[in-house]
Amino acid sequence: MSFFPKISFQCEVEEYLTKVFRNNELITALGGQEAENKYQSLLSRLSHPPSFTTVRVNTHLSSVKHVKKLLFEEIQKQFKGLCVPVLEHPKLQDILLIPVIGPRRDLKKHPSEVIVGAQCGYAVLRGAHVYVPGIVSTSRSVVKAGDLVSVYSDIEGKCKRGAKEFKGVKVFLGNGISELSRSEIFSSSGPLKGLGVRMIEPVYLSPSFDNVLPSHLFLQNLPSVVVSHILNPQPGEKILDMCAAPGGKATHLATLMHDQGEVIAIDKIANKVKKIKLNAELLQLNCIKAFCYDGTKALSVEKREDEQEGPPFSPESFDRILLDAPCSGMGQRPNMAYSSTLKEVTSYQPLQRKLFTVAVKLLKPGGVLVYSTCTITLSENEEQVAWALKRFPCLQLHPQEPHIGGEGMKGAGLTLDQLKLLQRFDPAAVTLQGMDINSLQDSREDDLISLANKDCIGFFIAKFVKSKSK
Missing domain, CATH: 3.40.50.150 (Vaccinia Virus protein VP39)
Structure with a gap:
């Protein structure tokens, strides 16, 4: 298991991109080592979420000031009083910016694990909770709703659905509370929808916007x-x-x-x-x-x-x-x-x-x-x-x-x-x-x-x- 590795590509795509970022014009302008450093920095940054969540205000229905006030109150509630500002952009006057806190490296990992698909994992890193369709597998120890679980992303898509154990490459996303038992998540009566894990200690602290001012x-x-x-x-x-x-x-x-x-x-x-x-x-x-x-x-x-x-x-x-x-x-x-x-x-x-x-x-x-x-x-x-x-x-x-x-x-x-x-x-x-x-x-x-x-x-x-x- 690795923690936030650089983005990986198929070999032929990696070679293609390397040529792009080592092209003659770029190397002449920057120098070979600087061009290489910039490329490696890009690979590292792509695997992390942006440092801000951007919210566009629907100015057709509401003012930026009004939404900013409501959003600040919502974030205070979600973050339990942690003082995270809501910023107005001086050149984009219809957006609000919320800083993202993280990555938090001191979180304790729990024995019970939930493995989610890559796309679900990326959404969690940007503030989402885990919904049932995104869950690929859970430990056999997830037996009831309310269990504390650690959530991981299967970034290579190799985990089998319903598996009780996964030893492949996985990235820790944080901790949450299971809303369902393992048997409910993998019910034989058909796929369930709705909330699967409510994130309480995400690696990146970013607000959830589920049903928050949806028209505004x-x-x-x-x-x-x-x-x-x-x-x-x-x-x-x-x-x-x-x-x-x-x-x-x-x-x-x-x-x-x-x-x-x-x-x-x-x-x-x-x-x-x-x-x-x-x-x-x-x-x-x-x-x-x-x-x-x-x-x-x-x-x-x-x-x-x-x-x-x-x-x-x-x-x-x-x-x-x-x-x-x-x-x-x-x-x-x-x-x-x-x-x-x-x-x-x-x-x-x-x-x-x-x-x-x-x-x-x-x-x-x-x-x-x-x-x-x-x-x-x-x-x-x-x-x-x-x-x-x-x-x-x-x-x-x-x-x-x-x-x-x-x-x-x-x-x-x-x-x-x-x-x-x-x-x-x-x-x-x-x-x-x-x-x-x-x-x-x-x-x-x-x-x-x-x-x-x-x-x-x-x-x-x-x-x-x-x-x-x-």
Whole structure:
């Protein structure tokens, strides 16, 4: 058993990434050892959760000040009076930041164990309790509700469901109280739902948001909030969110537009489109229209004269377009074992280019296109920008506001001026290894905001403007 190992990749993916972060441009700029140190730091940071939980306030229904007060009271209750602040961001005025305390290394481990799947484990590290579908196995000693248990994540997916013992690679997530007996968890009458383990001593202390102000706030990573501000939709405009599920950015765009205009949200998976609609309904936003449709086919061959509002769309139909593209997801945190193959990783670039080509054709002259991913590779980020500028002379890179991440990474042949117009959120830029309550109380608010801007998920943003026809 190891405690928070660096993220691991399949060998071929590891070799691929090593070449990315040792490319000639980067080594020339940083030096070989510094480039290597930065890469190793990135691998370490990716396995830990970000240092802050980011909450976007639904300003369509409530003020940031009001939600901040309610949230502070809720956190005081959850943390039993521990004084953890709720911070307002000076450049993102619709979000609140809650510092995450940990990792706590002094927790006593109990003999009774609960093993959860990797995705459930990552959710626990970010403040969630354990729900029954996430439980893979328990010790035979978990015999009744109310038992104290230690929770571990099977990061490699090798534990057999229902096993009474697991000797494989597992990571300690903290302690909790079992809400069910072992026999109830693995009932033969079918899979149960609901709470399985209530976490009382998590390794990372972060608030749980189960049923907390559901219509007034939305849990969202900080860079994902930045994207919508950069697109900067205006009331009355027609906006397209091309890969919109589960609707975090679509609902944010609608809120920034004061629910006036149209946000067309498409996704090709029906269940995910239902989630978009549910989120729009929960946040009481009426200008969002969600459709189950493949974004690569969203362009109508001929200009349509009918009044149908759904896809496919006529060329030059939208004032602004957000392409938060499907990607390899290597910037997501925490992640300790990345299972995708090199073939899967490299399959995203051509898909992103198909979607980008459609987006350019659907954008009105003078319109804004924002391209973003939650990954760290050059091929899905800076290389896509270089390709787009060459492929579409009608596009120009534009400055981003707010610009709180770093500049683009060298290696794709872009100029220094072009790299400065890009925004890359790079967890490797952070040297801090966790935060305890004493260091939190000794920190200035400006320093905490600066840390929040850096210690988030890996993310990339590019903003283009389409030139007007002459």
